[in-house]
Amino acid sequence: MHRGVGVLAVALLLATAGCGSLVEAPDATTREPFAVEETVRDGPQSGPEVVPGLTWRAVTDAEALAESHRSVVAGESRVLRREHVVRTDDGSVRARAVGVLRVGEDGQVVYTFRSSGANLGVFGLRATNYSVWTNGSVTVVRVQRATGVAYEVLDGRRRLPADSTGAERVRVLFERATVQNVTTRYWNGDTYYRVEATVAPGDISGFADPDLYRLSANVVNSGAVARLTFRYPFVRGDERFLREQDWSVGAVGSTVVERPDWVATALDGAANRSRPR
Template sequence: MPSTRSLVPVALALLVLLAGCTMPTGGPSPTDTPTASEPTDGEPTPSQSPTATDAPERASPPGVTESELENATALLTAHADALRETGYRLDVIRGATQTTYVAESDYDAYRVVLGPTATNPAVWANESVAVARETQDNETVYHRPPRLWPNPARMTGSEALRTLFEASEYTVNGTAACGDRTCTVLRAEGSSRFENFSARALVHDSGVIHQFHASYAADGEAREFHLVLADRGNVSVSRPPWVDTALAET
C-alpha cells in the first residue's frame, strides 16, 4: 500500500496550482494596482492636487476685498510704509502743476523737485539737515524747515489720495500691468462730494499705488489729479546746486 505521508505534499501542490487557475481574470493583480494618475472612488490623487507649477491665487492689496476698496486707511498706510522702506520717485500732478518727490530708503535723503508752475518750496535734505528754496515777491528765499518736511503723507501722495478715495466708492475692475508687475485695478464713477467724478487706480498687492488718475469738478471748476510712481528701490538723491547758497545764508 502506498504511503499516505508521501501523498500530502503532492496534494498541497495541486491545490495551490488549481487556486491560481481559478482566480477571476478581472481581479486586481500587482500590475492592476491604481497609480497616482488613476483616481479611485472619486477621491483626488496627488496628480490632481495643485503643484508648484500651478499659478497661485493673487492676494488682494491691504484694505481691498475681491470686489471693492473697503478700508482706505489700511491701503494708504501700506502704500506709505512700503515706499519708505525701499525709497522711491513719485510724480504728483494737479492740473498743470507737477511736483516730484524723490526719497532714499527711510528718508535718509530726499528732495522735493518743483515743476515750472509750482509755487511750493523746493526741498533737499540729507541725514542731518534740510534746506528749502522758494520765491517770494520775485525774490529767492532760503530757510531750514524741520528735518522731515513736508511729512510722508504729503510726499507719498497719501494726503491727497485720502480725500479722493473717500469721495466715492471704488470697485475692483480686473488687473493690469504696472511695470513688470500685475496690479489690481480700482474704478470709481460719481461722487457725493464732487461733480463728474471719475477715478482709476493701479494697486500692487503690497499696497503700493503705482498710478492714480482722477478728473472731477469742484465749485464749478474742472480739476485733475494724477499720481505716477516713476521708480522704486535703489533711488539716489542728488544734491542740487542751490544747496551751498542755502546753507550759507540760513
C-alpha cells in the same frame, strides 16, 4: 516696441519680484508715456481680496488698503509725484501745479514744486516755485521770485509734504469710492489691477452726481497703489472747469538723491551772515 492694448503711465510698477524686492519703476518725475505690450482680462465677479481692503467688486477697508500701500513704500527710497491740472471745457489747461518728492536711502530728501497759469489762487493752487533739500538735521529752501532767488536755512526736517508716501490720499479717496470695475492687466510678465470707481462728492464741488467724480488706480500685487487719478468738474463764476489730480510713486528702492548745487550757495550765504562784523 509697438503700442499694445494700452499705454502705461510712468511709475506704473511697484510689483515685487523675488525675496520681496521691488521691480525698479521708471522715473516718476515726468508723465510722458512709454509704449508697452499689455493685455487685459476682466476680473471675476466674486472672490477673495485683490489686495488688502479691495475685492473685485468693492472697497472693503480703505484704511487697510492705505496701510498696505504705506508698508510697501515707507522706509524705501522713492519718487512721489503729484500733479494738479485745471482744464476748461475745451480741454485747454488753465492752471497746473506739480510737486515731486525724491527720498533717498541716506536720509536726503529733495522736493520741488512748480506752478503755472493765471489766477492760481482762484483754483486753490499756490502761485510759487520753490525747492527744498534736507538731510534730516538741516533744511534749505530755495524760492524763485520775480525779483530773484531767495534762500532760507532751517534746523531739522521742514517744509516737506505731510503725506510722503501717498497713503493718506489713498485712504481719503478709497473710503468714498464705489468700485465700477476691476481688470487684471499684464505687463512684461507682471500683473497689476486697474480699478475704476466713482467717488461720493460730499462738499468737493457743486455737482451732486457721483458719476461725475471719477477715480482710477493702478494697484500692484505687493499691495501698493502705483498711480491714482481723480477727476471732477467744478464751476468758478460763469465758467465750468475740470480738475485732474494725479499721484504716482515709482523708483521704489532705487532712487538716488544728490545734494543740489544751490544748497552750498545757500549754506555759504547763511554762514557769512552769521559771522560777526
